[in-house]
Amino acid sequence: MWWLTLRLQRAELILLIALAIGITIPFVLTADQARLVQEQYAPRGFTEATCPGDWVTFPNGDSGCQWVPDHLYQVVDAWKMGLLGLPIAVAILLAIPVVMQLQLRTYRVAWTQSLTRGRWIVTHLALILVVGLAVTGGMILLMRWWPQDSFQYRWGPEGIDLPGIVNVGWFVFAVGLVLVLATVLRRPLIALVLAAVGFSVIRTGWTEIIRPRLIPPREETTAATGFLDQPGA
Amino acid sequence: MTDMKRDDVTGNGSAGDEVALHAAELGKRYGRRWALSGCDLAIPAGSVTALVGPNGAGKSTLLNLAAGLARPTAGSIRVLGLDPDREAAALLPRLGFVAQDHPLYGQLSVAETLTLGRKLNPGWDGALAEGRIRQIGLDPEQKVRKLSGGQQAQLALVLALGKRPDLLLLDEPLAALDPVARREAMGVLMDTVADAAETGRVATVVLSSHNVGDIERVCDHLVIVNGGRVIAAGPLDGFRDGHRRLVGPRATEREIAALGERAEIVRATHTDRQTTVLLRGPSPLGAPLAGDQWAEQPVPFEDVVIEYLSLGRDPVASDCREVA
Numbered sequence: 001m002w003w004l005t006l007r008l009q010r011a012e013l014i015l016l017i018a019l020a021i022g023i024t025i026p027f028v029l030t031a032d033q034a035r036l037v038q039e040q041y042a043p044r045g046f047t048e049a050t051c052p053g054d055w056v057t058f059p060n061g062d063s064g065c066q067w068v069p070d071h072l073y074q075v076v077d078a079w080k081m082g083l084l085g086l087p088i089a090v091a092i093l094l095a096i097p098v099v100m101q102l103q104l105r106t107y108r109v110a111w112t113q114s115l116t117r118g119r120w121i122v123t124h125l126a127l128i129l130v131v132g133l134a135v136t137g138g139m140i141l142l143m144r145w146w147p148q149d150s151f152q153y154r155w156g157p158e159g160i161d162l163p164g165i166v167n168v169g170w171f172v173f174a175v176g177l178v179l180v181l182a183t184v185l186r187r188p189l190i191a192l193v194l195a196a197v198g199f200s201v202i203r204t205g206w207t208e209i210i211r212p213r214l215i216p217p218r219e220e221t222t223a224a225t226g227f228l229d230q231p232g233a
Numbered sequence: 234m235t236d237m238k239r240d241d242v243t244g245n246g247s248a249g250d251e252v253a254l255h256a257a258e259l260g261k262r263y264g265r266r267w268a269l270s271g272c273d274l275a276i277p278a279g280s281v282t283a284l285v286g287p288n289g290a291g292k293s294t295l296l297n298l299a300a301g302l303a304r305p306t307a308g309s310i311r312v313l314g315l316d317p318d319r320e321a322a323a324l325l326p327r328l329g330f331v332a333q334d335h336p337l338y339g340q341l342s343v344a345e346t347l348t349l350g351r352k353l354n355p356g357w358d359g360a361l362a363e364g365r366i367r368q369i370g371l372d373p374e375q376k377v378r379k380l381s382g383g384q385q386a387q388l389a390l391v392l393a394l395g396k397r398p399d400l401l402l403l404d405e406p407l408a409a410l411d412p413v414a415r416r417e418a419m420g421v422l423m424d425t426v427a428d429a430a431e432t433g434r435v436a437t438v439v440l441s442s443h444n445v446g447d448i449e450r451v452c453d454h455l456v457i458v459n460g461g462r463v464i465a466a467g468p469l470d471g472f473r474d475g476h477r478r479l480v481g482p483r484a485t486e487r488e489i490a491a492l493g494e495r496a497e498i499v500r501a502t503h504t505d506r507q508t509t510v511l512l513r514g515p516s517p518l519g520a521p522l523a524g525d526q527w528a529e530q531p532v533p534f535e536d537v538v539i540e541y542l543s544l545g546r547d548p549v550a551s552d553c554r555e556v557a
Binding site for chain 1: 300301302321322325326328329330332334336337338339340341345348349350352353354355356392393396
């Protein structure tokens with residue numbers, strides 16, 4: 001059954017690997033720059049947010065704030081958006097072969113070989129979960145490896161939990177959502193669109209409405225120093 | 234069909250002593266509609282049995298239940314002595330099934346489809362499958378989605394045959410084939426049963442079809458389904474040779490009833506001036522229908538089948554007949 005499952009998932013797996021590599025490359029390439037920011041920045045006790053908003057800089061020796069390459073911020077912002085959408089994207093990509101089998105009723109090919117329905121679904125789910133957890137978990141490890149201390153504030157409330165294991169949980173939820181909708185609706189395109197919309201609504205609702213009621217936001221005041229020396233400040 | 238005994242179906246016993254498929258009060262409901270209800274059936278092992286019935290009669294439902302693709306709403310079904318739902322792991326290696334729409338994975342090539350058969354079936358006969366692919370003339374590298382409907386049907390049949398199943402369930406598998414391919418495929422089915430017998434196995438084929446000519450040529454048993462019920466079942470010879478048609482002037486109900494005491498009336502139809510009676514059994518001509526005005530005619534097999542199918546439209550006459 002593994003042979004069939006891998007063969008049916010082949011295109012999606014290749015796409016997923018390409019996606020993972022595509023996400024990883026910018027971070028590998030920018031890791032040194034980010035480390036430089038962190039090394040020169042953190043020891044002085046500054047937070048990056050102490051530099052003026054549009055005038056994005058970091059302290060460098062006695063010369064005050066220096067420009068941080070804009071692309072680092074673009075990378076971090078893109079990463080945040082990508083990680084927020086990663087669980088549902090991976091879930092949809094990996095669930096497509098199962099969803100299409102339900103739609104075209106080709107699961108009957110497997111079900112009438114010497115293979116029980118239980119083994120069929122367990123093998124498919126195992127592959128989806130193992131690959132999905134590897135990708136979402138791998139992204140968390142990548143995030144922890146990348147020197148991101150100086151950029152954490154950019155996660156904002158919606159992404160504050162991204163470096164933790166929470167994205168893995170969101171992925172498992174997304175897989176369940178996709179498969180339930182596909183099984184009930186039996187219309188793959190509608191099911192996948194509804195899953196994407198539903199996931200976004202639920203995740204946003206959780207972040208914006210439910211979580212603040214469960215865990216009150218933490219308030220912290222930091223002295224603004226350093227950037228005042230900046231020319232023009 | 235009620236109180237059916239195995240001997241009623243096996244007829245002269247040539248088909249073997251075992252029952253390959255046994256259904257008791259079997260029913261399947263989809264929503265509010267019963268696709269199959271009160272189905273009692275016993276298909277002898279070693280037979281080539283045809284399921285005949287109009288579209289929506291319940292043939293596919295019966296085959297899906299037998300293949301374990303659906304669960305009964307009522308009653309029970311046993312296939313090769315096993316419950317298709319609870320004992321699927323033991324049954325599936327012995328069962329071949331080709332659904333009406335012969336589903337296949339379109340993204341696989343022909344060769345990969347055979348690999349699928351080999352990987353998923355412990356008893357896979359690769360030589361048989363590959364030989365059949367060569368015989369059909371399929372390119373092993375061709376994607377399944379690019380095959381014609383007939384070629385896909387043939388490939389689905391190869392996938393089922395490669396398992397060397399003890400029971401082959403075919404749901405209108407030949408409808409998409411041209412006449413030559415259909416004749417050839419029918420030959421393959423007969424070879425399957427014969428080859429199994431040579432190796433000491435018992436292979437049974439159950440196929441649904443609308444083609445009465447094919448059925449008469451290949452099958453030795455017949456099950457007629459209509460309106461979700463089994464209308465008649467028995468050896469094909471009993472249908473082909475055991476019926477006659479009487480045509481004469483309009484008969485009264487009393488005359489028909491008297492006739493029914495001496496032969497089993499399958500169906501009687503009337504016009505203003507004429508009565509036509511299809512009956513089973515030896516010629517009953519004599520009083521009260523005696524006379525030059527009545528003529529006895531042989532009935533072609535196809536007409537017999539159609540007459541039985543017509544019973545399904547008449548709720549009064551829709552009880553199952555056992556045709557010995």
